[in-house]
Each structure stands twice: as structure tokens, then as C-alpha cells.
Amino acid sequence: MPVRGGARVSADTPLLSVAGLTKRFTDRHGIVDKIRRRPPPVLTALDGVDLLLRPGETLGVVGESGSGKSTLARCIVRLHEPDAGSMTFDGHDLLGASGAELRVMRRSIQMVFQDPYTSLNPRLRIGAAVAEPARVHGLIERGGEQDYARQLLERVGIRPETLRRFPHEFSGGQRQRIAIARSLAVRPKLLIADEAVSALDVSIQAQLLSLLEEIRADLGLTMIFIAHQLAVISRLADRVAIMYLGRIVETGATADVFANPRHPYTQALLEAHPRMDGSRVRKPSARTEAPSPYAIPAGCRFHTRCPLAEDICSRVDPPEVEIPSVRGGHLSACHVLPRLGEAHPPAAVSEAPG
Amino acid sequence: MSAPGTPAGNDEMLLDVRGLTIGFPAGEGLLLAANRIDFQVAAGQTVGLVGESGCGKSVTLRSLLGLVPYPGEVLDGEIRWLGEDLRVASKQRLAALRGREISMIFQDPTACLNPVFTVGDQIVETLRKRGGLGKAEARTRAVELLDRVGVPSPERRLGAYPHQLSGGMRQRVMIAIAISARPKLLLADEPTTALDVTIQEQILSLLVEFQEESGMAIVLVSHDLGVISETCDEVVVMYAGRRLEAGVRQAVMSSPRHPYTRGLIQAMPSLEVSDEPPPVPIPGQPPNLADLPSGCPFAPRCEFSRPECESVPMTLDADVAGHGSACPFVGAPA
Numbered sequence: 001m002p003v004r005g006g007a008r009v010s011a012d013t014p015l016l017s018v019a020g021l022t023k024r025f026t027d028r029h030g031i032v033d034k035i036r037r038r039p040p041p042v043l044t045a046l047d048g049v050d051l052l053l054r055p056g057e058t059l060g061v062v063g064e065s066g067s068g069k070s071t072l073a074r075c076i077v078r079l080h081e082p083d084a085g086s087m088t089f090d091g092h093d094l095l096g097a098s099g100a101e102l103r104v105m106r107r108s109i110q111m112v113f114q115d116p117y118t119s120l121n122p123r124l125r126i127g128a129a130v131a132e133p134a135r136v137h138g139l140i141e142r143g144g145e146q147d148y149a150r151q152l153l154e155r156v157g158i159r160p161e162t163l164r165r166f167p168h169e170f171s172g173g174q175r176q177r178i179a180i181a182r183s184l185a186v187r188p189k190l191l192i193a194d195e196a197v198s199a200l201d202v203s204i205q206a207q208l209l210s211l212l213e214e215i216r217a218d219l220g221l222t223m224i225f226i227a228h229q230l231a232v233i234s235r236l237a238d239r240v241a242i243m244y245l246g247r248i249v250e251t252g253a254t255a256d257v258f259a260n261p262r263h264p265y266t267q268a269l270l271e272a273h274p275r276m277d278g279s280r281v282r283k284p285s286a287r288t289e290a291p292s293p294y295a296i297p298a299g300c301r302f303h304t305r306c307p308l309a310e311d312i313c314s315r316v317d318p319p320e321v322e323i324p325s326v327r328g329g330h331l332s333a334c335h336v337l338p339r340l341g342e343a344h345p346p347a348a349v350s351e352a353p354g
Numbered sequence: 355m356s357a358p359g360t361p362a363g364n365d366e367m368l369l370d371v372r373g374l375t376i377g378f379p380a381g382e383g384l385l386l387a388a389n390r391i392d393f394q395v396a397a398g399q400t401v402g403l404v405g406e407s408g409c410g411k412s413v414t415l416r417s418l419l420g421l422v423p424y425p426g427e428v429l430d431g432e433i434r435w436l437g438e439d440l441r442v443a444s445k446q447r448l449a450a451l452r453g454r455e456i457s458m459i460f461q462d463p464t465a466c467l468n469p470v471f472t473v474g475d476q477i478v479e480t481l482r483k484r485g486g487l488g489k490a491e492a493r494t495r496a497v498e499l500l501d502r503v504g505v506p507s508p509e510r511r512l513g514a515y516p517h518q519l520s521g522g523m524r525q526r527v528m529i530a531i532a533i534s535a536r537p538k539l540l541l542a543d544e545p546t547t548a549l550d551v552t553i554q555e556q557i558l559s560l561l562v563e564f565q566e567e568s569g570m571a572i573v574l575v576s577h578d579l580g581v582i583s584e585t586c587d588e589v590v591v592m593y594a595g596r597r598l599e600a601g602v603r604q605a606v607m608s609s610p611r612h613p614y615t616r617g618l619i620q621a622m623p624s625l626e627v628s629d630e631p632p633p634v635p636i637p638g639q640p641p642n643l644a645d646l647p648s649g650c651p652f653a654p655r656c657e658f659s660r661p662e663c664e665s666v667p668m669t670l671d672a673d674v675a676g677h678g679s680a681c682p683f684v685g686a687p688a
Binding site: 210231235268271277 | 552554555580608636639
């Protein structure tokens with residue numbers, strides 16, 4: 001399977017490369033299914049995901065519920081063991097790693113979760129919570145925890161005097177800052193933020209996005225930023241990957257993909273985004289919903305909801321097509337739209353070569 | 355604030371809320387979850403209550419049908435429904451209004467549907483109880499309703515249990531139940547917050563379509579300014595239980611006057627990658643209702659705050675075409 005993005009874009013060695021990553025979850029075998037000798041239902045969360053992340057780059061992963069974006073994050077940190085595929089991190093085989101090697105990689109890849117109310121131990125003072133990972137990985141001396149925690153808390157905008165308080169004494173936004181401090185404690189190379197700002201109010205969300213932007217610049221972090229809303233990633237992500245039912249359907253530089261979406265699903269996501277100027281022209285309400293990940297449609301997985309679907313779409317899984325773009329590496333897995341795009345090039349990509 | 359004419363040209367005033375104040379006991383004192391809230395809803399109109407967590411928008415909505423969660427209670431103000439004060443209405447009277455003249459849908463349809471009855475049972479029950487229909491009649495009407503709200507193969511879906519439906523489908527079922535008696539007013543509390551963005555768009559379109567067909571009014575509560583600006587005729591911006599700004603949607607969204615509204619709009623992430631200025635956060639923390647400053651509750655986070663903010667009366671200046679702001683210092687009309 002070709003590696004997404006290819007070497008064309010940059011000669012840098014990727015920090016993370018993922019190829020053909022597949023993860024299925026098998027449901028508990030119900031008694032009726034057993035008696036009738038039916039196989040247990042299988043949910044396909046990831047179905048051959050490829051991605052490539054260069055050092056210092058931020059990749060935005062966007063998709064709706066059931067698209068597999070969180071499973072992807074969990075596979076990369078090996079909270080889930082994938083069923084197939086390969087992952088290389090910093091030149092090492094991430095899937096084959098165990099023992100000391102895995103520990104080093106776990107340190108290098110850190111994750112921030114969506115819900116700051118459940119991701120912090122309610123009985124651990126925040127100073128201890130923040131310094132704990134560094135102590136476990138032997139990065140700080142015994143007795144140095146408080147100073148270390150103080151520095152980290154200050155870095156994320158939490159007053160260091162509060163380090164003896166408990167998580168419940170902080171608001172959601174502050175807790176998410178503490179969770180970020182904790183993830184930075186082990187000096188990771190890759191930070192995966194899984195819906196890290198989705199649970200927060202808009203005014204606080206913008207604060208956290210600024211913080212992540214600053215930290216990324218200061219520490220030269222590589223990031224995977226997962227969200228269900230395109231608008232949230234527009235500011236941070238250099239590149240974006242749009243996921244639908246376990247597969248990346250479109251990827252490319254964020255500016256290219258937003259200006260010239262070449263997959264009908266990406267277009268639908270952009271179209272559905274609420275407009276502040278109230279400019280939407282309402283169409284008769286559609287009734288289509290995503291199919292179940294227990295039964296991914298044959299052919300193109302989006303064809304059941306696609307306004308452009310043709311005969312071929314229900315039969316053949318579309319290969320990725322390179323889209324002419326300003327920044328390169330713009331791929332779309334669609335039979336129809338890339339072809340239409342050549343006939344009607346949108347004005348926004350007029351600088352594109354070819 | 356006067357309600358301007360609606361697109362339907364129907365000016366019948368349905369709901370008139372004045373000075374609504376809702377308190378929750380806390381320790382020795384009281385937390386005011388809503389503090390002197392005013393708004394009006396005319397037939398066919400959509401009014402949006404927008405604000406962040408804890409601003410009092412949901413409790414305000416619930417209070418309209420006497421559903422303030424215990425131990426909270428409405429302390430002051432009037433809730434007039436077609437002239438009748440619902441604050442003093444009997445339980446029986448409120449029960450008679452609920453679902454017939456005023457319906458409500460919530461954020462989490464899973465919590466509102468009974469998991470051990472089929473969707474069909476629940477719709478049919480409502481139709482028989484509220485509409486007085488016979489069994490067969492109610493069933494036919496249930497199929498019509500499910501079809502109307504865009505549930506595919508409605509006959510088959512009648513036999514489905516809530517857990518067999520997706521979140522979007524459950525919300526459609528809730529809407530079907532809510533509109534079954536053709537209410538004059540629908541109260542919608544974050545109806546699309548738990549849904550994916552493509553489904554959100556479908557549900558909002560459905561509500562707007564049904565509204566155009568039936569002339570129903572809607573009060574929509576949301577934290578999302580985008581959702582509010584797409585659907586509402588009038589907007590009320592709330593913060594810490596207070597009304598900070600209110601007016602017709604175009605005016606509030608395109609020329610916001612209160613610093614909080616401005617901040618909220620600037621903090622919204624946009625789809626623009628490079629040209630637009632990046633979202634600007636509002637500094638500071640969300641307000642703590644137990645520890646509000648006197649005067650304007652937004653002052654501690656406001657870039658324009660000054661000593662006089664402590665004694666601001668927190669009433670909207672009645673001004674240009676029903677667009678009022680509670681801030682006398684910033685955004686005064688030219």
C-alpha cells in the first residue's frame with residue numbers, strides 16, 4: 001500500500017509513519033448467535049489507515065462519531081493493539097516494541113484526552129499528578145517533584161501556588177491545562193490531543209488552542225490534533241486527514257483541503273458547519289445517516305450518503321487520487337469528484353500547478 | 355425591546371417573560387441562576403438564548419413550563435402565556451399545556467425515551483393520551499409523524515427500541531412526539547449539541563421546515579452562536595444569569611455591542627485557514643455564581659472594565675430597533 005503523502009512533499013524522515021492500520025472489535029457472542037451458529041458481530045473501527053507525520057508538523061484528524069479517529073489515536077499509543085498494519089516511530093518499529101524500548105516510545109508519545117473530569121485522578125493533588133509521569137520515567141530526582149511541577153504548571157498558565165489543590169477545585173479549562181502539563185512532563189516528541197478542547201466553552205476553547213499553539217512552537221512538538229469539527233483544527237493543523245468509517249477519505253495541506261475539498265464527505269462537513277452570518281440556503285432536509293461500522297458498505301463507504309454517487313461507487317472501493325494543489329500531497333479517495341474537479345477548477349486553487 | 359414582525363407577518367404575542375428570577379439555595383444564601391430575564395416570543399418566531407455553561411439559559415427555558423429542578427425555584431417575575439400568568443398556574447393547568455400548546459425537546463434524547471418500550475408504543479401513547487385518538491388511528495398518525503420527521507421506513511421503525519436507533523434518529527423521534535399535538539411553541543434545549551455536524555444540519559432544517567409549515571414558535575437554547583445565528587429571528591445573550599445583550603439576530607451578530615458578545619464571536623473557531631484573524635480567547639475563568647462581583651458580572655474578564663462597572667444597573671438600554679446592551683460604556687450606538 002503506498003504511503004500517504006509520499007516523499008514528494010519533503011525529504012524529511014517522518015517521525016511517525018502508519019501503514020494499513022486496521023482494528024476490529026468483536027462483540028460478545030450472544031447466546032442466540034451461539035445457538036444459531038452465527039459469528040459474533042464485528043465492528044471495523046480502522047480499515048487500512050495510512051499516514052505520515054514529519055517532525056514539527058501538526059496533523060488534524062477530523063471525522064464524526066464512529067469514524068475511527070479515537071481508535072487511531074489509541075492504536076498509536078498502543079492502548080489498543082491493531083489487528084493489521086505497521087507503525088514506525090522515529091525509526092523504530094512501534095508495534096514490535098516491548099519492554100524498555102516500548103517504555104521509551106511511550107514516553108515520547110503522549111496523549112491528552114477529551115474529558116478533563118475523568119482523566120485526572122480525583123485523589124491526587126495536581127502537583128503530584130503533574131510530576132508523577134516524570135518520576136515514573138526517572139526523569140527527575142526524588143524530592144525534585146515540587147519544583148518540576150511548579151515549572152510545568154506555570155508553563156500552562158496555572159498558578160504554581162495551587163499545586164497542593166485537588167482537581168475538583170479547578171474548572172474544566174483549568175483541568176485541561178493541568179492534563180496538558182502532565183503530558184508535557186515526560187518531554188514527548190509527539191503529542192496526541194484527542195478532542196482535547198471539545199468539552200470546553202468557546203471562550204475557554206480559544207484559550208486552550210492558543211496555549212497549544214505556543215507550546216508547540218516553544219518545544220518543537222509534533223502533534224496529532226483530533227476533532228469532530230473542522231473549524232477547531234483550522235488554526236493548528238498544517239495538514240488535515242478527513243476520516244469516514246475507519247478510512248482516511250481525503251488528506252492534504254489544511255489550506256488546500258478547505259479551499260478545494262475534493263471528497264463529497266469533506267464538502268458535506270464544510271457545508272454543514274454553522275454560519276455566523278446566517279447565509280445558509282436551506283435545502284429540503286436530508287435523512288441520510290452514517291451506516292453502522294458493523295456493516296461498512298461495499299464499494300465506496302460513503303456512497304450511501306453521497307449526492308454524486310454513480311454506478312461504480314457501490315462496486316469498487318475508490319483508490320486515492322492525487323489532486324493538483326498548491327502545497328502538494330492532496331489525495332482524495334473518490335471516483336467522481338476529482339474527475340469533475342478537472343472540468344471545473346474552482347477559483348480558489350488557480351495558483352495550483354497544472 | 356419590541357418584537358419586530360415575523361416573516362409570516364403574524365404578530366400574535368405568545369409568551370411574555372418579564373423580570374424572571376430563578377434562585378437555588380446555597381449554604382446561607384441564594385444563587386441566582388437567572389436574574390431579571392426578559393424576552394418575548396411572537397407566533398412563528400424563533401428566539402435564541404445563547405451563552406456558555408452556567409449562564410442560566412437552560413434553567414430559564416425549563417422554568418417556562420414549571421420544570422425548574424428542585425431545590426431551585428422561580429423567585430420573581432412573570433411568565434405570561436397568551437396573557438395568563440404561568441407562575442401562578444396550577445399543576446393541572448401546566449400539565450394540560452405541556453405537550454399540547456407548549457412542547458419541549460432536550461439535548462439527550464436517550465434520557466427522554468423509555469428504554470423498555472418501543473418507539474411506536476411511546477408515540478402512540480402520547481397520541482392517545484393527548485390527542486384522544488383510537489389505537490389504530492394513533493398508529494397511522496405515528497407512521498405519518500415519523501415519516502414527517504425523516505425517519506426512513508417508519509412502519510418498521512415503530513417496533514424499534516430506542517437503543518436500536520442512532521442519536522440523530524432518536525432526536526427525530528423526540529421531535530415527532532413534541533410536534534404531535536401541533537404545539538404553538540416548541541422549547542428546544544441544545545437539541546443538536548450531542549449530534550454530529552452533518553446530522554445537526556439535518557435536524558435544524560427539519561425544525562425550520564416544520565415551523566414554516568405550521569407557524570409554530572421556537573425558543574432555542576444553545577451554546578453555539580453558529581446554530582443560533584442560522585435559525586433565530588431574535589437573540590438573547592446571557593452570562594452568569596444576566597441578560598447582557600438582546601435584539602434581532604442580524605443586528606446582534608453583525609454589530610454586537612456588548613464586550614462579551616464581541617468576545618464570544620471573536621473566540622469562535624472559523625473555517626478560514628489564513629486570511630481571517632485567529633480566534634481571540636476571552637481571558638479569565640467562567641463566572642462563579644456564588645461569588646459574583648457587584649454590577650456587571652463580566653467585568654473581571656472584560657478588557658474595557660473600569661471602576662464604574664461595579665455599579666452598572668444591568669438593564670438593557672432600549673435603543674435602535676430593539677437591539678439593547680447592558681454595557682453603558684462600550685458599543686453605544688453612534
